[in-house]
Amino acid sequence: MKLLQQLCEIHAPSGNEIRMKEFLLKYITKEKKNWKGKPTVYHGDEFQDNIILKFGKPRTAIFAHMDSIGFTVRYYNQLLPIGSPDAEMGTKLVGEDSLGPIECELEFDKDHHAFYKFGRQIDRGTELTYKINFRDTKDYIESAYLDNRLGIYNALKVAETLKDGVIVFSTWEEHGGGAVPYLAKFIHEQWNVKQALISDITWVSDGVDHGKGVAISMRDRNIPRRAFVNKIIDVAKKRKVPYQLEVEGMGSSDGRELQVSPYPFDWCFVGAPEHNAHTPDEKVHKRDIKSMIDLYSWLMKDL
Amino acid sequence: MKLLQQLCEIHAPSGNEIRMKEFLLKYITKEKKNWKGKPTVYHGDEFQDNIILKFGKPRTAIFAHMDSIGFTVRYYNQLLPIGSPDAEMGTKLVGEDSLGPIECELEFDKDHHAFYKFGRQIDRGTELTYKINFRDTKDYIESAYLDNRLGIYNALKVAETLKDGVIVFSTWEEHGGGAVPYLAKFIHEQWNVKQALISDITWVSDGVDHGKGVAISMRDRNIPRRAFVNKIIDVAKKRKVPYQLEVEGMGSSDGRELQVSPYPFDWCFVGAPEHNAHTPDEKVHKRDIKSMIDLYSWLMKDL
Amino acid sequence: MKLLQQLCEIHAPSGNEIRMKEFLLKYITKEKKNWKGKPTVYHGDEFQDNIILKFGKPRTAIFAHMDSIGFTVRYYNQLLPIGSPDAEMGTKLVGEDSLGPIECELEFDKDHHAFYKFGRQIDRGTELTYKINFRDTKDYIESAYLDNRLGIYNALKVAETLKDGVIVFSTWEEHGGGAVPYLAKFIHEQWNVKQALISDITWVSDGVDHGKGVAISMRDRNIPRRAFVNKIIDVAKKRKVPYQLEVEGMGSSDGRELQVSPYPFDWCFVGAPEHNAHTPDEKVHKRDIKSMIDLYSWLMKDL
Numbered sequence A, B, C: 001m002k003l004l005q006q007l008c009e010i011h012a013p014s015g016n017e018i019r020m021k022e023f024l025l026k027y028i029t030k031e032k033k034n035w036k037g038k039p040t041v042y043h044g045d046e047f048q049d050n051i052i053l054k055f056g057k058p059r060t061a062i063f064a065h066m067d068s069i070g071f072t073v074r075y076y077n078q079l080l081p082i083g084s085p086d087a088e089m090g091t092k093l094v095g096e097d098s099l100g101p102i103e104c105e106l107e108f109d110k111d112h113h114a115f116y117k118f119g120r121q122i123d124r125g126t127e128l129t130y131k132i133n134f135r136d137t138k139d140y141i142e143s144a145y146l147d148n149r150l151g152i153y154n155a156l157k158v159a160e161t162l163k164d165g166v167i168v169f170s171t172w173e174e175h176g177g178g179a180v181p182y183l184a185k186f187i188h189e190q191w192n193v194k195q196a197l198i199s200d201i202t203w204v205s206d207g208v209d210h211g212k213g214v215a216i217s218m219r220d221r222n223i224p225r226r227a228f229v230n231k232i233i234d235v236a237k238k239r240k241v242p243y244q245l246e247v248e249g250m251g252s253s254d255g256r257e258l259q260v261s262p263y264p265f266d267w268c269f270v271g272a273p274e275h276n277a278h279t280p281d282e283k284v285h286k287r288d289i290k291s292m293i294d295l296y297s298w299l300m301k302d303l
Helices: A002-008 A018-034 A146-159 A180-191 A226-238 A254-259 A286-302 B002-008 B018-034 B146-159 B180-191 B226-238 B254-259 B286-302 C002-008 C018-034 C146-159 C180-191 C226-238 C254-259 C286-302
Strands: A040-042 A051-055 A060-065 A070-073 A078-082 A092-097 A100-108 A114-117 A127-130 A140-143 A165-170 A195-198 A214-219 A243-247 A266-271 A282-285 B040-042 B051-055 B060-065 B070-073 B078-082 B092-097 B100-108 B114-117 B127-130 B140-143 B165-170 B195-198 B214-219 B243-247 B266-271 B273-275 B282-285 C040-042 C051-055 C060-065 C070-073 C078-082 C092-097 C100-108 C114-117 C127-130 C140-143 C165-170 C195-198 C214-219 C243-247 C266-271 C282-285
Touching: A002 A018, A002 A140, A002 A146, A018 A040, A018 A051, A018 A146, A018 A165, A051 A180, A060 A146, A060 A180, A060 A254, A060 A286, A070 A092, A070 A114, A140 A146, A140 A286, A146 A165, A146 A266, A146 A282, A146 A286, A165 A180, A180 A254, A195 A254, A214 A226, A214 A286, A226 A243, A226 A266, A226 A286, A254 A266, A266 A286, A282 A286, B002 B018, B002 B140, B002 B146, B018 B040, B018 B051, B018 B146, B018 B165, B051 B180, B060 B146, B060 B180, B060 B254, B060 B286, B070 B092, B070 B114, B140 B146, B140 B286, B146 B165, B146 B266, B146 B282, B146 B286, B165 B180, B180 B254, B195 B254, B214 B226, B214 B286, B226 B243, B226 B266, B226 B286, B254 B266, B266 B286, B282 B286, C002 C018, C002 C140, C002 C146, C018 C040, C018 C051, C018 C146, C018 C165, C051 C180, C060 C146, C060 C180, C060 C254, C060 C286, C070 C092, C070 C114, C140 C146, C140 C286, C146 C165, C146 C266, C146 C282, C146 C286, C165 C180, C180 C254, C195 C254, C214 C226, C214 C286, C226 C243, C226 C266, C226 C286, C254 C266, C266 C286, C282 C286
Parallel strands: A060 A165, A060 A195, A195 A266, A214 A243, B060 B165, B060 B195, B195 B266, B214 B243, C060 C165, C060 C195, C195 C266, C214 C243
Antiparallel strands: A040 A051, A051 A165, A070 A078, A070 A127, A078 A114, A092 A100, A092 A127, A100 A114, A140 A282, A214 A266, B040 B051, B051 B165, B070 B078, B070 B127, B078 B114, B092 B100, B092 B127, B100 B114, B140 B282, B214 B266, B273 B282, C040 C051, C051 C165, C070 C078, C070 C127, C078 C114, C092 C100, C092 C127, C100 C114, C140 C282, C214 C266
């Protein structure tokens, strides 16, 4: 779980994912010689800070977003949310501005406006993220940003044995999106890929529990095509991978952008459930991580 | 009105429109030999569950959505809305799961959360739709899902005499859309079509009444280009088809997706008004159905 | 400031920008012989009511929206907003319908529904805009619709000396957008342009003041890519143009549509701040207009 911890510790709020891009490019360059398939790596100007890996003759793409929630420094000591952070008074936030590294504390006024408490003023526009406290116990991993560093981890594990497929590391997912439309365009136009799996983290709820397997999401705010969801459930059954069926009315993902893109993508969110979403203490059961990696490995073969 | 009743009875909630697709493909295959123009039919993998009919040299496309509102079974006896259903306690809902056909009742708790009442548990993710009670009286048709089975009926009636044009049967309209972007791409790139009519059903209101003609919608939540709306009004005047001008601040349609697509589409919503929208008792005046079909027939010639 | 006043006086609510298009086409045809670069002008059927000017070998596009907020006449004396107007009871509204020119007064009921007061009924669907009271004082310009006639004015001033670049005059910005997706497609596919500046007007706030320079917006509801915003700040510093950094959680612009378009656009909102946004009394400091034009001129060279 060393790699997962490293991923969690990278500062990459929506709109400023460059450090995650650089870490992943370095990691992929170093590791891919040990992978079964040798992917072509696409990045650079035409891709902003996103990365695409292409293995063999792809039919299905995995989307794992690189960005995290956080805060932007506004005027005085005011903070604006990036995405939907859910943190308590006193939470430690970290970042860096023209004067150097920052470790400050989150505060709220009575109207729940967010502020920082720090010995000096922080430059306008500076992004702050949760300070990481990574906890690896017998059954659980607990840390900020398992959403979606665990989704990335899953994609990198699946990459080790992947023969045919695309892996997309995307940006801005937590704050309005915007990269998936041209990434979808690229993989559809290049390789006619039109199946996608959203490698992201969902919620423990009254119907989805810790340790009972990866969640296959039948819907969230968006409704994927039922015929495609059924195919995924059939693979999980056939391959005997533990899974849970999720049915939600809220929440969204990179799947939403595939749904509304001008390409006929089928998509489904498949991911481990977590407690304490968007807090510094996101918690996932290790069994669910294992079944997530297992199911993705089968899906990339069987779909 | 037998065809309209058949259309209303088909279970096709957003995301699971496959039965409507199959019904329409069968109907079109059987009927098109009696039509003046012989359309090319586009469907299959590249179109998910949508259908496109191309007649002659098209300039204008009709969009009629196939999906309906409904409910998804969540956990225990909970229901989540598909689109915006508006039904009372006790409404009969139908569907099917792994154990067989379902006819259950809609209930609400005091916070207006929806539940089903049924003798057994229903599979997660099962879609339920209103049980149809189709009423054909002297002046009115009353049934669930006139929105948008009447929009489909209109398109099929117009198809009988259509020389040049495209008819698109679309999906997901009631729940976030997502198909129109690639359907718009296809018809624009193939035939340079950039005019569209939204064949859908609107509301009886303080400005739009039963029996006074099809509504030409000058705006809803979205504002179509005024120059195009004016052209449509001019055709209605010239061809002496009864019509009413609608001006709304809310509501949306497939037109919204054409508006924001990366293609320069002009669009206008033109449809009969109904009472009791999104309830099991949608009600439309027969005169308005007639003027809808008449106006579409002229528009496809004159635009 | 005669040109700015003329621009303010043109009736061009979202969806009916045709008069602004015609004014600009006439102005450009007449003036471009005095400009350093001779642009190619794109307009017509494939562009609805938008205009694109292409100078030399473009790398960066300026987007200036032509439309304004206003009201649509509904039924009886009811009004629906176009965009988000913010005006008081008694505000003078102007327009024209089949019976001739209109100058009426805005009223509200106790639920803040808008109405007009006029001697006769106005045609359904008629668009009304603020009556212009243009005030040019020593330090300030005050008028309705500085948002975004000042953004257009800026683009036209920059055009006088522009060597390489694109200027896009866009539509529908105030009411849901819809033109930017295909305009972005066009300029990206034709010339591989993927940098954009949003020439629009922002707010005086607790962090942005009158007269202290053009605002470079680090974020609003959307978050542009930080690497691109940093480049813009660097140009402002290097070229010693007065500027202010804006950081907001609300508000949006043509930048949002570039962000979510299927093209990898970097964008940044760069514009003078105003008091009394969306009222008939929008007020901008002349020094901020000057620094806006100066910064755009440098950015089009340096980016």
